[in-house]
Amino acid sequence: MKNLFLFCMIMISALISAQPFILKxxxxxxxxxxxxxxxxxGKGAFVQYSGKKEIIPLQIKSFQVDTDGRRDGEPDIHYYVWNEMIGEKINGVYTLEMIDDSASNITYTRAKDGRKFTLEMVEGEKYDGSDRYLLxxxxxxxxxxxxxxxxxxxxDGKKTAIELPSPDKPSFARQSIIEDYNFDGYDDIAFxxxxxxxxVYRMYDIYLYHPGSKRFEKLKEPDYSHSSCSCLCDVTVDxxxxxxxxxxxxxxxWHQDLYRYGKNGNLEWxxxxxxTEE
Incomplete structure (x- = not known):
């Protein structure tokens, strides 16, 4: 039962990752x-208008998950509100509700005059698994x-190309997570x-953002000589x-290993x- 539940959660997460949303x-x-x-x-967000090369950052204003009032197995509703930022000023506000891979109740309110626009998903657009974040x-x-x-x-225009580990089975999808994995106040990216x-569990590659160099670098894996898991698997943060x-x-x-960052900045078991699984 546990394996089936985890498989369902993996498939649901893959659906939730179906982005970008193409709106009209x-x-x-x-x-x-x-x-x-x-x-x-809602982190790492931006908007790109049709026919425009430039992208506009979206600053997450609020994010809520509604888990109430539905039967077991029904999906949660995710509510997003973003500020559209041009320079340091709010140019407008986007709102969006999401259930699985479907968005609804989408609006854009223009800051200069308060005019509200209604938006909807463009039907028939096929998602190819590609995604982009602005971080x-x-x-x-x-x-x-x-x-x-x-x-x-x-x-600054510099580019880094990285090859990520491949899912073992074609039916499995890669997941992406934006989180502060080293507790320095700056969000990082994990796959x-x-x-x-x-x-039955997921293996992580984590790329930490270093504000000094303004670059992402892969998290150095810890010494696994004392741990039960010889990988960064099912990683959670406290x-x-x-x-x-x-x-x-x-x-x-099932094994759980606990780590903290040492004075040298490396993970220590x-x-x-x-x-025991019953």
Whole structure:
């Protein structure tokens, strides 16, 4: 049962990753179209208007998840509100509701006169698994399904090309997570794929953003000589205690390893917990 639940969650997450949203105006004398890209909890977002090369940052204003009032198995509703930023000024506000891979109740309110525009998804647009985020001024381009290329284009024009691990099975999709993995106040980017066995846990590659160099660098893996899991698997963060937890399964046991960052900035193993699967 646990394996089935995890598989369903993987498939749901893959659907939620179906971006960008291609939108069009409703009821306007002259229709306009745009794409909205965003990541975890609405972070890393930007908008690109049809026919325009430039992109406009979207600053997440609020993010909420409604889990109430529905039967078991029904999807949650995600609510997003973004400020459209031009320079340091708010140019407008976007709102959007999402269930699985469908967006609704989409609006844009123009700041200069308060005029509200209604938007809707463009039907029939096929998603190819490609995505882009805007994080710390850098554009991060990758693909959830069809290739393993990860390209970072920095604000100074410099570009870095990285090859990500490939999912073991074609039916599995890559997940992307925006999170502060080293607790320095700057969001980082992580990618995960199912393990090479049964796909019961996910293996992570984490790229930390360094504000000094204004570059992303891959997180150095810890010494696994004392840990039960020899990978960064099912990584979760404890922001309050500034700890990372990894999890994996071996035989009928689930293992959790706890790490903290040492003075040298490297992850250091603290302890391991084990739980027998019944």
């Amino acid at each position: 105006s409703v009821g306007e004398a002259k229709e306009f179209r745009l794409k909205i890209y965003y990541g975890t909890q 710390h001024g850098a554009v991060l381009a990758f693909n959830h399904s069809y290739n393993n290329h990860f390209i970072i284009v920095y604000p 995960s794929v199912p393990d090479d066995g049964m796909g 922001k309050k205690k500034k700890l990372l937890t990894t999890g994996c399964r071996g035989g009928a046991r 603290i302890s391991t917990k084990e739980q």
